[in-house]
Amino acid sequence: MLSNKILIGLLLVVFFIVIGGCKKSYEPPPHNLFENEQLVLKTAKDLVGENISFTSAGFFETDTVKSIVAGAEVSEKNEWGIKFYLISWMEGEFKIKYQTGLLNGSFVQCLVNKIKFSNYDNELIYYNSKNYFLGNAGGDVYSHVIDLKKLKVYSAHLAVISEGRVSLDLSQNIDDPMIKNFFVSYFRRDYPNLRLVERAL
Structure with missing residues (x-):
């Protein structure tokens, strides 16, 4: 009876040693990869696909660990626009x-x-469509600030209706005055008479 208990005890010890040995040990991210733009792009393409238009490595989640952000153009039957991806180690x-x-x-x-x-304490992504959607008579400018620590996208939409009518729509989720002021001051440089509107975008 005692030998059975010893045998069971030994088997349990061996079991836990084997299970513990199977666990992946922590591997730090390859920091040299973040400094190489080609490797950053390759990493993004391997995960997201070939249709990558933008990549950047930086401190997007914390101020101590780097990660990668990739941007891709989406052009399908029912979907048209852009997406950003956070790639973490x-x-x-x-x-x-x-x-x-x-x-x-x-x-x-x-x-x-x-x-x-x-x-x-983290870096953010800033996007601005610039003149791409603007024509001679008017058009639109789309702008986004992406906080990948909070996993939030803050958006602004400038609508140029005519030479004297310009409105700036801000997304309602902007909870930091610094981001709001960033959008407003950026667009007000070119359109000092813009009208500010805050609503869900």
């Missing part, structure tokens, strides 16, 4: 951690880059 490999919904915009002739606000 998890369990020893890169994985897509988050993707935005379909956003208004195009990566043709646009401005897109990472930005840093003084009261944020």
Whole structure:
């Protein structure tokens, strides 16, 4: 009876050693990859697909660990716009951690880059469609600030109706005055008479 208990005890010890040995040990992300634009692009293409128009590596989630953001143009029958993807190092490999919904915009002739606000410890992505949707008589400018720590997209839509009529619509989820002021001051430089509207975009 005692030998059976000892045998069971030994088997349990061996079992836990085997299970413990099967667990993946923590592997740090390959920091040299983040400094190589071609490797960042390849990593994004491997996960998102070939249709990548923008990539950037940075401190998008914390101020200590880098991750990758990729942007892709979506042009399908019922969907047209852009999407951004957060690619993070998890369990020893890169994985897509988050993707935005379909956003208004195009990566043709646009401005897109990472930005840093003084009261944020993480970097953000800024997108602006610039003149792509503007014509001689009017048009639209779409702008987004993406906070990948909070997994939020803040949007602004400038509508140029005529030479004297310009409105700026801001998404209602803008809860930081710094982001609101960023949008307003950016567009007011070119359109000082713009009318500000806040609503769900």
